[in-house]
Amino acid sequence: MPVKYVLFDIDDTLFPSTDFAQLARKNAIRAMVDMGLEKDPDILYRKLLTIIDREGSNYEGHFDRLCKSLRLKKPARFVAAAVAAYHNTKMSIQPFPGVARSLMKLKESGYMLYVATNGSTIKQWDKLIRLRIAFYFDDVFVSEEMGRAKSKKFFNDVLRRLDAEPGECVMVGDKEAADILPAKELGITTVKVRQGREAREKTSADYRIGHAGEIRSVLERL
Amino acid sequence: MPVKYVLFDIDDTLFPSTDFAQLARKNAIRAMVDMGLEKDPDILYRKLLTIIDREGSNYEGHFDRLCKSLRLKKPARFVAAAVAAYHNTKMSIQPFPGVARSLMKLKESGYMLYVATNGSTIKQWDKLIRLRIAFYFDDVFVSEEMGRAKSKKFFNDVLRRLDAEPGECVMVGDKEAADILPAKELGITTVKVRQGREAREKTSADYRIGHAGEIRSVLERL
Secondary structure, three states: OOOOEEEEOOEOOOEOHHHHHHHHHHHHHHHHHHOOOOOOHHHHHHHHHHHHHHHOOOOOOHHHHHHHHOOOOOOHHHHHHHHHHHHHHHOOOOOOOOHHHHHHHHHHOOOEEEEEEOOOHHHHHHHHHHOOOHHHOOEEEEHHHHOOOOOHHHHHHHHHHHOOOHHHEEEEEOOHHHHHHHHHHOOOEEEEEOOHHHOOOOOOOOEEEOOHHHHHHHHOOO | OOOOEEEEOOEOOOEOHHHHHHHHHHHHHHHHHHOOOOOOHHHHHHHHHHHHHHHOOOOOOHHHHHHHHOOOOOOHHHHHHHHHHHHHHHOOOOOOOOHHHHHHHHHHOOOEEEEEEOOOHHHHHHHHHHOOOHHHOOEEEEHHHHOOOOOHHHHHHHHHHHOOOHHHEEEEEOOHHHHHHHHHHOOOEEEEEOOHHHOOOOOOOOEEEOOHHHHHHHHOOO
């Protein structure tokens, strides 16, 4: 069955989100110190990571919490400096090299392209817009809007929405549990992107690539 | 009594906030249309202003509300596009010409400089940081932190915090009710900045200038 539909994860698949998050957090810490916070930046950074681990990365009050844990009398200037530096960095996200050109080539070849991602609908759209690749996709499926995280059921819902057979689909992503296993179980061809936390872990994916900019090398072989 | 303390409002005093807010909102509307929203930009802009009037300018969900009022089925992409364009514009705020140089000259001359502003503490600090003028100020008084909006009581609290006599202070701002009247009643010298909604209205201020970059012309006459 010829492949017609290609589904992409966003974070660490279309752009280096782990690298950008790390840089954004370090820039935020530097900005707090620059604003006059007399603490060691490395200690602050480790404190921040502890808070993020505990509260989840989508929690909005990381820097508030960090300032509270330091018992600062006048935290607003430090929170404001951190958030400004954090957002400045996150606003400069770039796709992996070749991603935009590859997506265009796939569209030219007649593929239908989709995003399948976990997260907040508006935040994931914000990334596509800032990466300037939103228009390559025929539709975007975000867990929040779909009512469930990526899973067999999620991908089944996507197949139904596309009116597609699993054999016509390819899923590209970096996370074994979210991107590879559930799609593979349904019979979707899976492509593991070697990025982020699981870059070096074993995978049951059918193919492996460095990032989404290399996807054509796989599709040419199908 | 020689003037020692100069207090500045932020919005439409240190930078053209009305102009930037208007541009940011228009850019947001353009980004929604660019994202595929098939509506007239002028009508969308007027709808947005109605929402802002009703909810207040510090309300966080203007674009959500706008999309709801249009009964869009998939609003996330439009909200994300609007918020991204809005923030991109607001991040590029610049002081009025000569403001940074004037503040530096005043510091050199031995004045103590302060901010006295209504609003959210973090948002007002964010502006000072983005304008790159935070370090000129010896302290920053924001209504949220002070527990009350600018008023006679607010300025009295500021005087107490500075351990200052009214005759040693100058207040620079654009709003008659918030900046000029209460300060003047206390005996603080008042300087009206001709910007924003009240640019052309009558004032009881002791002096008038175009924007804060012109403050030295007043101080030289005191």
